Amino acid sequence: MKITAVHVENLLLDYDEPFVIASSALTSGPCNLVRVETDEGLVGLGEACAGFEFTGDTLWTVQDVINEYLGPAIVGKDPSRIEEIVRIWDRELWAVGNQAAKGGVEMALWDLLGKATGRPLFDLIGGRTRDALTEVVAFGWDEPEALATKTRAMRAEGVTIFKIKVGDVPEKDEQRVAAVREAAGRDARITVDANQGWWDAKTAVRAIKLLDPYGIEFVEQPVRMDDLDGARWVRERVDVPIALDESVRGPREALACVKAGACDMFVVKLMKTGGILNALKVNAIGEAAGVTIMMGNMGESSLGLAAHLHVNMALANAVHADADVPGRPGGLKRDIAAGLTTELRDGVSVVKVSDDPGIGVTLDQEAVAAQRVARPWQ
Numbered sequence: 001m002k003i004t005a006v007h008v009e010n011l012l013l014d015y016d017e018p019f020v021i022a023s024s025a026l027t028s029g030p031c032n033l034v035r036v037e038t039d040e041g042l043v044g045l046g047e048a049c050a051g052f053e054f055t056g057d058t059l060w061t062v063q064d065v066i067n068e069y070l071g072p073a074i075v076g077k078d079p080s081r082i083e084e085i086v087r088i089w090d091r092e093l094w095a096v097g098n099q100a101a102k103g104g105v106e107m108a109l110w111d112l113l114g115k116a117t118g119r120p121l122f123d124l125i126g127g128r129t130r131d132a133l134t135e136v137v138a139f140g141w142d143e144p145e146a147l148a149t150k151t152r153a154m155r156a157e158g159v160t161i162f163k164i165k166v167g168d169v170p171e172k173d174e175q176r177v178a179a180v181r182e183a184a185g186r187d188a189r190i191t192v193d194a195n196q197g198w199w200d201a202k203t204a205v206r207a208i209k210l211l212d213p214y215g216i217e218f219v220e221q222p223v224r225m226d227d228l229d230g231a232r233w234v235r236e237r238v239d240v241p242i243a244l245d246e247s248v249r250g251p252r253e254a255l256a257c258v259k260a261g262a263c264d265m266f267v268v269k270l271m272k273t274g275g276i277l278n279a280l281k282v283n284a285i286g287e288a289a290g291v292t293i294m295m296g297n298m299g300e301s302s303l304g305l306a307a308h309l310h311v312n313m314a315l316a317n318a319v320h321a322d323a324d325v326p327g328r329p330g331g332l333k334r335d336i337a338a339g340l341t342t343e344l345r346d347g348v349s350v351v352k353v354s355d356d357p358g359i360g361v362t363l364d365q366e367a368v369a370a371q372r373v374a375r376p377w378q
């Protein structure tokens, strides 16, 4: 089988409400839909979701990099030779950065490999260690009363894990976490994510000590992404495990975090690592060092989310999952793909991926067409 074309379409996916975190406030999310076509008629699907404050990528840089560089370099190649293709990008094009573009195309190659072999993605990377993941709902910055209302509604739906965006003035963070804990009950699980928002390491320690009495499982990214000394300083002074997200872009950054003793967990996203192969390498570094991982996401549609959740299901070291799904508060107004499902197990909402070949999603072509965008200056 040979790759005959790599296509990319640009979409903006509307959120059902603005999603505010320490480093951004968005009403819609960028989405580059990637299709890798082959001479045997199979088409692989991938999704790039540019996270500007994470990697510097934008909707338009992803399109340009795929059209000008990553796509033409692999036309005529065997799509199942994924390691070789990634090496072509790294060592023949010397393509620096542009992780979202690489991640979106690489995702489509795994989808193709699954479709060609008739196996779901998780089977291609070791087989699944879990058959479902506990659903998570993530809340951006909002008024405490509004968070409490949303929490009660989601508890009634069986949601048991709440991820709260913090990194604001610590006292405001405390009010939000207190409101969610009060509404969620003692048996709910709560995690927090500061997204580099606290001013410095001392403020981070003060904030985490304010939040700790409400029972938080871990805190993400308490300091700036390059401040690994600061992360270690915080980690040594609080009991709550420290997860690093923005700091962990690929295997080299993961190794630096381990050497610095900076964290207890890596948050791994395919848009930071530039694909699944590098995500597996980050996981291996973590597992060898006693650092667990959690597959996160950038707010993708069910296509990109499903790819992340396949990886989360396969890796035994991925003990936490950012298993949020479109359709919840703060989620997408209109998903472009179907394939993820939720169900209640003993009253707890869990998320499942499809057993169909590849990533196992089907596109909603009307939803794609409705959210397609053109460059404003062309």
Ligand SMILES: [Mg+2]
Residues within 6 Å of the ligand: 193, 195, 220, 221, 245, 246, 267, 296
């Ligand atoms: Mg995060």
